Amino acid sequence: MARLGARIVIAGTASGVGKTTVATGLMAALGSTGLTVASAKVGPDYIDPGYHALATGRPPRNLDAWICGAGSVAPLAARAADGADILVVEGVMGLFDGAAEDGTASTAHVARLLDAPIVLVVDGSSMSGSVAALVHGFASYDPTIGIAGVILNRVGSDGHETLLREALAPVGVPVVGVLRRSDAFTWRDRHLGLVPVVEHADEVRASVARLAAAVAGGCDLAAMVELATTAPQRSVAAPPAASPSGRARVAVAAGKAFGFVYPDNIEALQQAGAEVVPFDPLEDACLPAGCEALYAGGGFPEEFAPALAANAALLDDVRRRVDEGLVTWGECGGLLWLGRSLDGHAMVGAVPGEARMTERLSLGYRTAMVQTDNPVAAAGSTLRGHEFHYSAFDPVGDALALNGRFGSGAGGFASPSLLATYLHLHLGGDPRPAERFVTTASAGRG
Secondary structure (H helix, E strand, O other): OEEEOOEEEEEEOOOOOOHHHHHHHHHHHHHHOOOOEEEEEEOOOOHHHHHHHHHHOOOOOEEOOOOOOHHHHHHHHHHHHOOOOEEEEEOOOOOOOOOOOOOOOOHHHHHHHHOOOEEEEEEOOOOOOHHHHHHHHHHHHOOOOOEEEEEEEEEOOHHHHHHHHHHHHHHOOOEEEEEEOOHHHOOOEEOOEEOOHHHOHHHHHHHHHHHHHHHHHHEOHHHHHHHHHOOOOEEEOOOOOOOOOOOEEEEEEOOOOOOEOOHHHHHHHHHHOEEEEEEOOOOOOOOOOOOOEEEEOEOOHHHHHHHHHHOHHHHHHHHHHHHOOOEEEEEOHHHHHHOOEEOOEEOOOOOOOEEEEEEEEEEEEEEEEEOOOOOOOOOOOEEEEEEEEEEEEEOOEOOEEEEEOOEEEEEEEEEOOEEEEOOEOOOOOOOHHHHHHHHHHHOOOO
């Protein structure tokens, strides 16, 4: 069993209201008071949790009720909060935006599963009296959750703050923070959201320090800690752990181009018996010595395609090893790197296809029926994951039969030693793919 203590959910009225900057600044500000702060992010995201990790100094976590199952959310939150004084959970999109019409996997759904109070971040930049109707609507829409406080963001002046506070007074939801329009809250964006921390860690660290100072100056930190401690103490089951299934040395792509791997996936591999060895496809001339397997997760290889292509020694080594049967798992960015080319730049060439960037976003949860036995899953089994990319791979492949809310299709490449697809998996709720991967890799040990 695990314990789930003080916790609070930072939600937004809509996507883009600044909840990521507010949540990250709050994590860092609370940490500066001497508290040990843990973080989590609702839904399938890699970039925002990277900022959380920088703010807290702890591994980032994701709480995804669709991929991992509703029953896994509280146990995974307890894992995230282990040893911490408070868990700050950043929501996804707007408060009620989820995977289906019933709000499955929304921030509201996860807050309900955690019995956690919600602090609503409201963009007050173009409102005065209307803020009351907005907050009242969010507070009364779903009586099974509790909006315990409001942070007013992008407030223009003292007079503007007064108007907003006066309007909210009759609503009965306390204002626990007011943040002015500030360059401190302007972060660098890219086509999939914020620029990952790994690309400019020192600059982001300085930005987080400025955010922490702004949040500490504009928010009542003591009030938010008090709200978090109103969440009932709970004993929850421990999240599922992978069973030892062999011994294997697994090379994991890392560095600036490949930062999108869930910590739960790495931990599941280690629990199954893997020795995880990071390497940088931008810098290293060959795979780490003695590796029986390769895991290349997501990232932004498109931003570094010329440099990846220039590392011909590594590309040749990986292509040769994969052709010889190296057990390989590529997810999204890993698929692009393992293909023949990316926007005309030569890549590994272990997967028969070319990738190019497009203007079309492919985004959403996917149920995948596995068509071919591979190191991650057996033919006939079902995987749940998500896609999030602006690229296209030609041909698309037929390793998985994919179903989403708005359509279906095929995708990915598989063999007994390889799986390379756009599908991102989160193994926090089901570590069996890690067990199978290690079993397959360990079968080739001398």
